[in-house]
Amino acid sequence: MAEAEAVQLKEEGNGHFQRQDYKAAARSYSQALKLTKDKALLATLYRNRAACGLKTESYMQAVSDASRVELRVQFSTDSRVQTMFEILLDENSEAEKREKAANNLIVLGREDAGAERIFQNNGMALLLRLLDSKRPELVLAAVRTLSGMCAGHRSRATAILHAVRVDRICSLMAVENEEMSLAVCNLLQAVIDALSGEDKQELRGKEVALVLDTKKDLKLITSHLLDMLVSKKVSGQGRDQALNLLNKNVPRKDLAIHDNSRTIYVVDNGLRKILKVVGQVPDLPSCLPLTDNTRMLASVLINKLYDDLRCDPEREHFRKICEEYITSKFDPQDMDKNVGAVQTVSGILQGPFDLGNQLLGLKGVMEVMVALCGSEREQDQLVAVEALIHASTKLSRASFIITNGVALLKEIYKTTQNEKIKIRTLVGLCKLGSAGGTDYGLRQFAEGSTEKLAKQCRKWLCNAAIDTRTRRWAVEGMAYLTLDADVKDDFVQDIPALQAMFELAKTSDKTILYSVATTLVNCTNSYDVKEVIPELVQLAKFSKQHVPEEHPKDKKDFVDMRVKRLLKAGVISALTCMVKADSAILTDQTKELLARVFLALCDNPKDRGTIVAQGGGKALIPLALEGTDVGKVKAAHALAKIAAISNPDIAFPGERVYEVVRPLVRLLDTERDGLQNYEALLGLTNLSGRSDKLRQKIIKERALPDIENYMFEDHDQLRQAATECMCNMVVNKEVQERFLADGNDRLKLVVLLCGEEDDKVQNAAAGALAMLTAAHKKLCLKMTQVTSQWLEILQRLCLHDRLSVQHRGLVIVYNLLAADAELAKKLVESELLEILTIVGKMEPDKQKEEVIQTARECLIKCMDYGFIKPMS
Numbered sequence: 001m002a003e004a005e006a007v008q009l010k011e012e013g014n015g016h017f018q019r020q021d022y023k024a025a026a027r028s029y030s031q032a033l034k035l036t037k038d039k040a041l042l043a044t045l046y047r048n049r050a051a052c053g054l055k056t057e058s059y060m061q062a063v064s065d066a067s068r069v070e071l072r073v074q075f076s077t078d079s080r081v082q083t084m085f086e087i088l089l090d091e092n093s094e095a096e097k098r099e100k101a102a103n104n105l106i107v108l109g110r111e112d113a114g115a116e117r118i119f120q121n122n123g124m125a126l127l128l129r130l131l132d133s134k135r136p137e138l139v140l141a142a143v144r145t146l147s148g149m150c151a152g153h154r155s156r157a158t159a160i161l162h163a164v165r166v167d168r169i170c171s172l173m174a175v176e177n178e179e180m181s182l183a184v185c186n187l188l189q190a191v192i193d194a195l196s197g198e199d200k201q202e203l204r205g206k207e208v209a210l211v212l213d214t215k216k217d218l219k220l221i222t223s224h225l226l227d228m229l230v231s232k233k234v235s236g237q238g239r240d241q242a243l244n245l246l247n248k249n250v251p252r253k254d255l256a257i258h259d260n261s262r263t264i265y266v267v268d269n270g271l272r273k274i275l276k277v278v279g280q281v282p283d284l285p286s287c288l289p290l291t292d293n294t295r296m297l298a299s300v301l302i303n304k305l306y307d308d309l310r311c312d313p314e315r316e317h318f319r320k321i322c323e324e325y326i327t328s329k330f331d332p333q334d335m336d337k338n339v340g341a342v343q344t345v346s347g348i349l350q351g352p353f354d355l356g357n358q359l360l361g362l363k364g365v366m367e368v369m370v371a372l373c374g375s376e377r378e379q380d381q382l383v384a385v386e387a388l389i390h391a392s393t394k395l396s397r398a399s400f401i402i403t404n405g406v407a408l409l410k411e412i413y414k415t416t417q418n419e420k421i422k423i424r425t426l427v428g429l430c431k432l433g434s435a436g437g438t439d440y441g442l443r444q445f446a447e448g449s450t451e452k453l454a455k456q457c458r459k460w461l462c463n464a465a466i467d468t469r470t471r472r473w474a475v476e477g478m479a480y481l482t483l484d485a486d487v488k489d490d491f492v493q494d495i496p497a498l499q500a501m502f503e504l505a506k507t508s509d510k511t512i513l514y515s516v517a518t519t520l521v522n523c524t525n526s527y528d529v530k531e532v533i534p535e536l537v538q539l540a541k542f543s544k545q546h547v548p549e550e551h552p553k554d555k556k557d558f559v560d561m562r563v564k565r566l567l568k569a570g571v572i573s574a575l576t577c578m579v580k581a582d583s584a585i586l587t588d589q590t591k592e593l594l595a596r597v598f599l600a601l602c603d604n605p606k607d608r609g610t611i612v613a614q615g616g617g618k619a620l621i622p623l624a625l626e627g628t629d630v631g632k633v634k635a636a637h638a639l640a641k642i643a644a645i646s647n648p649d650i651a652f653p654g655e656r657v658y659e660v661v662r663p664l665v666r667l668l669d670t671e672r673d674g675l676q677n678y679e680a681l682l683g684l685t686n687l688s689g690r691s692d693k694l695r696q697k698i699i700k701e702r703a704l705p706d707i708e709n710y711m712f713e714d715h716d717q718l719r720q721a722a723t724e725c726m727c728n729m730v731v732n733k734e735v736q737e738r739f740l741a742d743g744n745d746r747l748k749l750v751v752l753l754c755g756e757e758d759d760k761v762q763n764a765a766a767g768a769l770a771m772l773t774a775a776h777k778k779l780c781l782k783m784t785q786v787t788s789q790w791l792e793i794l795q796r797l798c799l800h801d802r803l804s805v806q807h808r809g810l811v812i813v814y815n816l817l818a819a820d821a822e823l824a825k826k827l828v829e830s831e832l833l834e835i836l837t838i839v840g841k842m843e844p845d846k847q848k849e850e851v852i853q854t855a856r857e858c859l860i861k862c863m864d865y866g867f868i869k870p871m872s
Contacts, residue, residue: 006036009866010045017052026052081108081117085126087136102141109148111122118149119156124163131164136177143172150190151819157194161217170224172262174231174238185241192221192249219265222250226270229277229298236291239277240583243297248303249582251308251471263308268319271305274298275325278347283379288335292509295347300584303351306515309395319355322348323362330364339380342387349390360391367870373408378418380721385412385424389431389476423473429453430477442554442671454478454487458497468504475501479515482522485553492523492565501573510585512577517593520575524600525559563600567607571597572614579619592631595623599634602641609646617642617651624663636663638675645681648690655756661687661697668706674715680708681721695732704735711749716758723753730768733784736775740782747772749778754809755793759802766797766808773815780819784826791830798835803851810839810854817861828867836862 013028029049036042082103087093087101097309108114117123130142146164150157161169173184195214228234228242250262266274277298280287309315322344329341345365349356349626360366369391372384388409413425430453460466478501482488491497505516521527575594578586602608611617618640623635639660648657660683667680684703687694698704707729710722729735739746750772753765773780784790797809817824827833839855842848862868 002035003038005785006032006041010041013048022052022056026056040574043488081114081121081123088130089126091451099137102137105141106144106148109145115149115153115156118145128163136180139172140180141184143187147183147187147190150187150194152194152550154194158214159192161191164490166220166224170228172227174234175243176235176237178237181235181237181241185245188221188245189248189623192218193400216587222262222266223269226273228287229273230294232288234289236289236294239289239294240297242290243294243301244584247297249300251304253866260308260310263305263387267305267321271318271321273327274301275322275344278302279344281339281343281379281383284339293511293583295585296350296511299347299351300587302348306352306355312611319358322355322359326359326362330368331500335380339372339383342372343367343383344517345385346383346390368410373412378421380422381412381421385421389424389428406718409421419466420470424471426456427473427477430457430480450481450484450487451490454481454490457481458491458494461497461500468507468509471504472509472515475504475512475515475519477620479518479522485558488523489553489558492562495569498566498569502570505574506577510581510583511701513586514576514583514590517590517597520566520571520597521593523562524597525554526596526600540666547800548681560604563603563607567610571601572611572616574754576619577622579622588627591623591627595635595638597629598623599638602638604799605645608642612642612646612651617646618656621656621659625659632663633667633672634668637679637775639663640667640679640683643686644679646713648687657687657694658697661694661701665698665701665706668703674718677710677719678721681707681718681725685721685725685728688725692732695729698729699732704729704738710747711753720758720764723761723768727764727768730771736772740776740778747782751783751787751793756787759805760799762797763802763805763808766812770808770811770815773812777819780816780823784823795832795835798832798839803848807854810851810858814854814858814861817858821865824862824865825867828862833862833868
């Protein structure tokens with residue numbers, strides 16, 4: 001009877017299933033399961049209920065049912081991997097289904113278990129089939145899956161590299177598709193990191209037993225990347241990614257490492273190829289495919305390689321290769337070759353400037369540059385003027401060009417009708433006009449000339465009809481002209497020009513980053529200014545030496561006004577966009593400039609809310625962790641200013657807040673100035689008050705010894721900030737254990753700080769002592785032993801004019817009373833009992849409510865011991 005009913009319920013469930021009422025079907029199958037003992041029917045019912053679970057997204061139930069009838073294999077990683085590949089390789093499967101399968105495969109590849117399953121279950125052969133398919137979305141999925149599989153696994157990365165082959169990977173990176181090119185670049189970076197051990201992941205299982213010599217593979221990758229630079233088959237995107245990989249992986253990250261063999265290999269085998277890229281002239285027919293960033297990336301690579309050389313013979317060899325390459329290009333019969341040679345020198349001047357300067361001195365270089373300025377071809381003039389601009393970076397070189405080249409540039413500016421040439425000659429004049437820097441007394445041109453040049457630059461900057469590459473030069477001109485305070489003051493009042501510059505900073509052309517950053521540094525006066533010693537100024541005047549003069553508009557009031565206008569124009573969104581640029585063009589020097597600007601913008605506490613709201617807090621973190629030492633300190637100081645007064649949950653949302661701790665701790669170094677120490681302590685105080693996880697992070701970064709050190713400081717504000725920070729830190733058990741340990745004066749210091757004259761120091765120290773005595777009875781007894789003045793200090797706290805200090809003092813008294821009867825007796829026998837009685841009998845007052853209540857609780861505790869009795 002029961003079996004028949006079970007079959008009937010099964011049929012009923014099937015009916016519900018067909019009508020897509022999956023919940024009703026699952027109920028029918030569940031009822032049938034209770035009635036039958038037939039194994040075949042049980043298996044069918046469990047299988048059917050599993051299907052209902054999948055349809056209603058009750059996955060746990062589905063897996064549970066599947067496992068009962070030995071169907072777990074359908075839900076295993078092996079099966080999932082196989083299913084993904086079947087969907088992807090099936091020509092008839094739906095597009096949406098394929099996309100979902102591709103995304104699932106990428107996720108599986110990023111998990112170690114999933115990557116291993118793909119690898120072991122013939123996954124490599126299937127991934128190679130996906131790479132062979134002509135469908136871009138499937139190739140992209142395969143590349144991203146391979147990238148995940150390589151991460152942190154050296155032997156797997158080696159196997160993948162040999163299975164897919166370097167030449168094939170490079171050919172995929174060479175395509176015009178930006179998304180594909182970037183994905184392949186990430187794959188190669190994952191392979192390089194795994195082979196070189198840069199990912200620093202621990203070796204696991206069998207991998208420990210494998211000792212792989214990866215140098216040959218790394219050299220092979222480098223060789224193929226260098227070949228990509230000069231291949232006409234490689235797209236501009238592909239060439240950029242090859243340069244990015246070389247920039248990131250060839251020069252040493254730490255010059256303390258002795259081995260620079262990778263750089264030597266690239267110099268010997270690839271420097272001529274890099275020089276060829278630098279010397280490309282975009283509009284010539286023989287030009288390789290380029291993007292706006294390609295030549296700048298190549299210049300950055302030359303600079304990094306040159307900086308990575310260790311001795312004069314290596315630098316001499318580098319120079320000779322450059323010299324031979326350039327001189328071999330000079331040809332009186334072929335103007336295109338001459339243009340290429342000058343373009344190469346121009347590119348080197350944007351990299352290692354000293355080397356470029358030496359090459360300028362080569363016989364024929366300056367002559368060719370001057371000859372090209374007079375050429376009838378637009379492209380020749382463009383290259384020559386750009387080279388002149390880059391050549392006049394140093395005052396000594398600029399003096400030579402002011403003497404020889406200004407007349408030439410002015411003539412071109414007046415006669416040419418071509419906007420592209422006109423704007424470049426104008427920038428050349430701007431650069432020469434600013435050769436005296438910020439020195440008001442060293443102006444190169446007549447009064448008002450720089451303002452006229454700046455006005456013309458702003459006009460071009462706002463003209464959307466001009467192409468981005470040409471408008472970039474207007475920003476370059478402003479970068480030089482804004483050294484003049486009159487120019488920067490006019491510029492920040494021209495909101496359309498400012499916003500046009502910010503929009504350019506957000507475009508794909510990243511060569512503009514340095515110019516925008518320099519302009520903003522000039523406008524905010526965030527460059528280093530040498531301290532003027534009056535005695536030395538008098539001495540210089542007496543000996544008739546030139547003394548630098550400050551422009552009247554470079555005073556603090558004017559700078560503050562410029563900062564406000566920049567913030568109003570939306571400078572923060574432009575800065576955050578610039579920081580995100582994942583490119584070698586965002587050099588450490590550019591990062592330092594951005595950090596300087598951020599620090600200047602954060603100076604006024606009232607502006608910090610705006611900066612946080614527009615994402616400035618998040619943007620500062622990478623600047624504080626990477627770059628030059630000066631840049632990291634400036635960014636950390638800006639972070640400290642924000643962290644000191646902002647809600648960390650808003651300023652640094654999510655897990656980012658933990659990244660803020662390390663830069664702040666670095667600012668506690670005694671080599672940093674007092675203001676940096678003080679604001680870092682304020683930032684850490686704010687963070688340590690948020691959660692115990694943050695306090696743990698501060699301890700992990702070894703900040704406690706520094707905080708304790710500043711508690712001994714003579715400077716009142718530093719001592720106060722350190723004590724307030726410690727007040728928040730003592731909530732942590734690990735910190736409490738440091739106070740409990742024998743043989744240190746930590747508790748004595750806190751007790752003595754409670755007796756300081758400074759209210760704020762007293763308040764913080766009393767708060768720390770109140771929490772410590774509440775946490776451990778041992779510390780209550782220890783407090784009475786560390787100094788003979790403890791009772792006097794405690795009495796002063798309980799009689800303090802400031803209510804918060806008085807309240808904390810009374811809490812300490814209560815903790816001591818509660819800790820030990822003998823100690824309580826000692827307190828009652830002192831004048832403290834009288835103080836407690838007076839405070840406890842005070843008239844009710846809303847402001848003093850907590851103080852009076854705590855005093856009464858102390859008296860009740862004394863009554864509990866029987867030391868005092870209530871009046872009848």
